């Protein structure tokens with residue numbers, strides 16, 4: 001399956017999900033000509049959304065993602081942004097990027113959308129905050145928080161086992177030698193942010209809720225759902241606690257439910273807007 005297409009299909013799901021109180025608080029706090037840095041920016045749907053909703057039309061926007069295919073797609077999608085918005089697209093690991101730009105002019109606003117739950121948050125926050133000016137704003141959206149709901153049930157006890165084991169793969173994930181995930185990132189962010197001295201200006205839930213209308217999913221959301229089931233399949237294939245044939249049947253059944261417009265998918269997530277302290281002394285590691 002194709003990751004850039006998944007990110008494009010995710011856009012309408014995210015549009016519905018984003019917590020509107022946190023979203024409007026972001027607009028109210030944006031400086032008039034902001035310098036924004038987005039990490040894990042994917043194919044650029046967040047900068048598109050900010051322009052489409054007239055949050056920004058001038059300033060500087062730096063989008064960093066470590067997958068070159070995402071940045072290539074972003075370059076094509078974002079060819080028509082307002083000329084007064086200077087766009088910089090960077091295909092680089094965010095930790096390497098933060099080290100490389102350390103000491104250069106910092107940004108006013110940091111965005112991480114559907115990204116922090118892939119990182120070791122306590123280790124990542126000082127690195128991310130080092131990109132910001134003192135008192136800089138952060139917008140951390142779609143942080144997964146411990147619930148994957150698929151309806152209708154297949155075999156309820158097997159559904160629960162799949163959900164639990166899937167969440168455990170997030171907790172145990174290691175990428176490039178770093179712990180990289182937390183299935184309760186959303187709720188844990190309250191503590192992680194407080195530990196870094198950050199002020200939370202707004203917070204609220206931003207659950208993905210995907211269902212078919214008259215048997216059809218909107219836009220490309222059927223692809224989004226197939227990708228989610230595919231991701232669970234990849235994560236749990238060969239898992240010693242799952243009977244292989246039963247799991248294969250479960251995966252086939254979930255894909256069939258999407259084809260029939262039956263599957264309802266809900267993922268619990270949280271959004272945050274906040275400010276780092278004026279004396280943040282974080283150093284990129």
Ligand SMILES: C[S@@+](CC[C@H](N)C(=O)[O-])C[C@H]1O[C@@H](n2cnc3c(N)ncnc32)[C@H](O)[C@@H]1O
Pocket residue numbers: 007010039040041042043044045046064065066067070092093094095112113114115118
């Ligand atoms: C779930 S996707 C979200 C992408 C985008 N924010 C969106 O919502 O459409 C997570 C993104 O983070 C990127 N990513 C993960 N770890 C990264 C790292 N260490 N440095 C840079 N990008 C990273 C991935 O390549 C991926 O595009």
